Amino acid sequence: MSTMATPDTHRLLAATPAEHPPRLTLEQLLGLVEDAGLTGRGGAGFPTAIKVRSVAEGRRRPVLVGNAMEGEPLSKKDAVLLTRVPHLVVEGLAVVGRAIGARRLVLAIGPDVHPAAAEEAARGRGVEVARLDGGFVAGQESALVNQLGGRPAVPSDPLVRVTTRGLDGRPTLVLNAETLAQVALLARHGADWFRRVGTEEDPGTSLFSISGAVAHPGVVEAGRGTPLSRVLAPAEPDAPVAVLVGGYHGAWVPGWALDTPLTGSALKEYGATVGAGVLHVLGPNTCPIRVAADIAAYLAGESAQQCGPCLNGLPRMAEGLRRLARRAPDPGLPAEIDRMRLLVTGRGACAHPDGTARMVASTMRVFAPHVDRHLAGHCGLEGHR
Ligand code: SF4
Known part of the structure; x- marks a missing residue:
């Protein structure tokens, strides 16, 4: 690394x-x-x-x-x-x-x-x-x-x-x-x-793990509050469509908002937090719905299986996203995914269901045009099986 x-x-x-x-x-x-x-x-x-x-x-x-x-x-x-x-x-x-x-x-x-x-x-x-x-x-x-x-x-x-x-x-x-x-x-x-580094609200530096559509994945150290584009620059991102900020429990910041400073208050608009400093770049040729479906499936499989939201809600939410990614012609899918998201939020013994719901909600919001295209049976991007 x-x-x-x-x-x-x-x-x-x-x-x-x-x-x-x-x-x-x-x-x-x-x-x-x-x-x-x-x-x-x-x-x-x-x-x-x-x-x-x-x-x-x-x-x-x-x-x-x-x-x-x-x-x-x-x-x-x-x-x-x-x-x-x-x-x-x-x-x-x-x-x-x-x-x-x-x-x-x-x-x-x-x-x-x-x-x-x-x-x-x-x-x-x-x-x-x-x-x-x-x-x-x-x-x-x-x-x-x-x-x-x-x-x-x-x-x-x-x-x-x-x-x-x-x-x-x-x-x-x-x-x-x-x-x-x-x-x-x-x-x-x-x-x-x-x-001396960082912002008044959020001082010091942080380590950021950068992955996805970049020439140089790795770990970068930057002042808190540095704009996202500047933190990503050493990794040389490839025309980012969006960046998943905060990892699998995080939220997407759209590509047109990469001047957003990495502070809690600035990221709030996108439902994201700096979290553990994970930045995953989505390139122009990758299907965001497929990426989110894979993450949701992984998270559903990683729960400790001891609370209702994880036993029932996360697998159903992941299944909804998987069907959407596969372009199932079911106009009720977004509402069903949203229903599951609301059902699991705030109901677990830990933050795992909430974090998963946050990533799913952000995907449906930021990539609404992609959702519509999938429901209409179209998606020309990579990753479809
Ligand atoms: S909410 Fe947390 S504790 Fe409960 S099953 Fe899910 S991962 Fe385990």
Whole structure:
């Protein structure tokens, strides 16, 4: 996997190991991440200070888990981080672990992340490296904690938070690998340095995994809020018709809107979020309905099969899209797909049905002309079987 930098940023990917990693108290760490406005880089974008505080105030010593599961098939950033700069992730674990008084430090890595460099970086630093089974929902916090505890890698009851009762029955803080790497740099350089890149609303840099119709797929580091076209430029996209922002649970930004800054507020118009920084480019010769149908089928197959929306709704929504992609002459298909989308939204024990519904809704909205052409039996683009 290649890596690239936009002209303004190469912070994470160029970092060398620190001779003397900083040692922060809890108050210092909280002040730093709060001043920097650091948010989680795993997808949800939750403020890191709130997550840290949620385990630090309990009576029992917590467990800290670094999440490098990379369950999203289009994401490659954890693999790049743990190959290029594993020391930064381990340093982040050490900084946060010390500040919160963690009893255990665990780095959980998925099957697509090469473990050797991470194991080498962790040696002698008090960090356990756990190589786990993968899957789309395996990186969800409670699923991850379950697998680490020897149980099936499926999400648990959302009312019992891992920050209250997680690994070993202790409060457990799960931070994404990139978030930990950002904390390591933040501890070295301070909040002012961190905020020098990005926007007031959304400071710092992020790693973006770029795939699809591009000459150079890979991982690029860019300031938050950089326009989509500029983040994509090093990968040399081929006449993008649209970009799936946020991965399989994301939403499409049309090709005519590539000057959209990658911030939460700007992307809201398209129903997208920066998420885990996944950008998939749709080229001019690929059928978007077929792409969405394949993703929906994959997601329906990846559910933990324990809640109604995943057992019944996702397969039916995926089947509707598959029939549409095959140009079934059924004018009721869009309404049926929409009915399924509404039925699954907000009904799962985790965000999997909602994320799948978001991608499907965006497909039907952004590619409405393609939907009409399919219903009329026409589609001259690639990918039909
Ligand atoms: S919503 Fe789906 S993926 Fe999430 S816990 Fe329920 S069955 Fe599993």
